[in-house]
Amino acid sequence: GAVVSQHPSWVICKSGTSVKIECRSLDFQATTMFWYRQFPKQSLMLMATSNEGSKATYEQGVEKDKFLINHASLTLSTLTVTSAHPEDSSFYICSAPSLARFTDTQYFGPGTRLTVL
Amino acid sequence: TQLLEQSPQFLSIQEGENLTVYCNSSSVFSSLQWYRQEPGEGPVLLVTVVTGGEVKKLKRLTFQFGDARKDSSLHITAAQPGDTGLYLCAVTNFGNEKLTFGTGTRLTIIP
Numbered sequence: 483g484a485v486v487s488q489h490p491s492w493v494i495c496k497s498g499t500s501v502k503i504e505c506r507s508l509d510f511q512a513t514t515m516f517w518y519r520q521f522p523k524q525s526l527m528l529m530a531t532s533n534e535g536s537k538a539t540y541e542q543g544v545e546k547d548k549f550l551i552n553h554a555s556l557t558l559s560t561l562t563v564t565s566a567h568p569e570d571s572s573f574y575i576c577s578a579p580s581l582a583r584f585t586d587t588q589y590f591g592p593g594t595r596l597t598v599l
Numbered sequence: 600t601q602l603l604e605q606s607p608q609f610l611s612i613q614e615g616e617n618l619t620v621y622c623n624s625s626s627v628f629s630s631l632q633w634y635r636q637e638p639g640e641g642p643v644l645l646v647t648v649v650t651g652g653e654v655k656k657l658k659r660l661t662f663q664f665g666d667a668r669k670d671s672s673l674h675i676t677a678a679q680p681g682d683t684g685l686y687l688c689a690v691t692n693f694g695n696e697k698l699t700f701g702t703g704t705r706l707t708i709i710p
Binding site (some may be wrong): 486514516518524525526527528531550573575579580587588589590592593595 | 639640642643644647686689696697698699700701702703705
């Protein structure tokens with residue numbers, strides 16, 4: 483099956499700094515990727531849709547200036563958490579949909595645990 | 600934004616018992632997926648159902664999609680400790696790749 487990787491798997495940073503998280507599709511191309519956030523003991527919440535060659539689209543309530551998304555190539559999307567604060571501490575997960583027809587399959591990355599001190 | 604309610608929110612049972620978890624909404628979906636997620640990992644797809652009334656089996660897991668395509672259930676027979684995890688249902692809307700996840704059921708199987 484298709485593989486999606488994330489880097490780093492975990493990161494600890496100081497309040498006020500910026501953190502970049504990478505999402506890569508390793509053996510397939512993804513014109514679209516999705517970024518989710520998951521707080522402890524909660525479900526996944528979609529933050530934004532990353533589009534190769536165009537601007538990302540953000541879900542209601544997600545600050546686009548705080549969570550910068552860049553879809554640099556057909557295999558790479560990055561999420562930068564700018565001026566991170568403790569409330570941004572969360573598990574960030576990306577996914578990429580299969581390009582196969584008649585399928586809604588999405589492939590999820592292993593997640594990145596962000597802790598802001 | 601449609602709300603997907605899963606029940607129960609938490610479930611802790613003994614190894615060997617059977618269980619059913621539910622995923623409900625007031626909206627109709629084009630497809631519904633079930634995932635299992637373990638701590639510190641991304642969710643792993645278990646099954647996709649697309650047809651109202653559809654039943655799919657995956658070893659000891661049985662998935663059913665409601666006739667009206669608004670709800671689904673996951674039944675596990677003879678639960679094992681390896682079934683422990685967060686079970687999530689997720690849906691897509693017609694013509695849209697975006698997944699909306701349910702509230703989740705955290706399952707613990709006690710050896």
